[in-house]
Amino acid sequence: MTDPTDDQVASLAAALDVFSRRFKLKDAGAGRPLAEIDKHILHYVEAHPGCGPTDVARNFGVAMTTISSATDRLAKRGFLERLRPSEDRRAVALRLTGDGTSYTAAQKQAYLIMFRAMLAPLSPAERDTFVAMMTKISSYEG
Template sequence: MLCCRMTEPTQEQVDQLTRAFELFTRRFKVAEAAAAADNALNALDAQTLVFIGDNPGCGIGDVARYLNVAMTTMSSAIDRLVRKDLVERGRPEEDRRSAALTATGAGRQAIEDHIAAYREACRMMLRSLDPKEQRELIRLTEKISRSGS
């Protein structure tokens, strides 16, 4: 069985990748901001809404843990989303003290807009590469996303 040996990157490589990722993430932030602007959402609210859309019936604590934010911060985000009629708070029968969060119809549309903008940013980035490079970028990005560090 072949095993690849991990090598420590040079400072120059780290600096190059840092600059590349700054530009890379800026494109995603711009795309995300454009989609969120249509719904007047900040980045936290947009990510909160996407999580709730993917996990209907989840609780505030579930979202806070996933996004790694304080409960008070998450409560404020949920309040904003409820006021904008993007999220509904329900009361589960088994625990009337907790809230079960679900996206409203308008919330689901906002999620679709957010995902469409994100996909368009990916499409734009992939367009700048030839097919072999596209496959390699996807392969490497998936490898990095699966690694624990």
């Protein structure tokens, strides 16, 4: 396969520059906004209930202590609870609280609205094509 042309690359650069500015998500809840990593943690814990800080740290490639601080913040905020499972009493099992679940739900809803806005300018047929291309790009194993 030939390489992308310089024109294609330059146009993509320009489009993505605007794109990244335009499609930026506000924080879902009230009060002080969460740090980026905190939001990632909430989504990860929702998908992996009962996981531990070590899993989270490995998954995001940050230091364990960072996750410890972050889960501490989230627990204080009432979004996360740390349970000591009887099976291994060193470990903690992370779970979303009701508030945490609401928060992540609201954030996911906001994402969906944003994705709808992305697709809005395209025709129904173009939307399928676009989504297929994004999927192709994302799942490509180079």
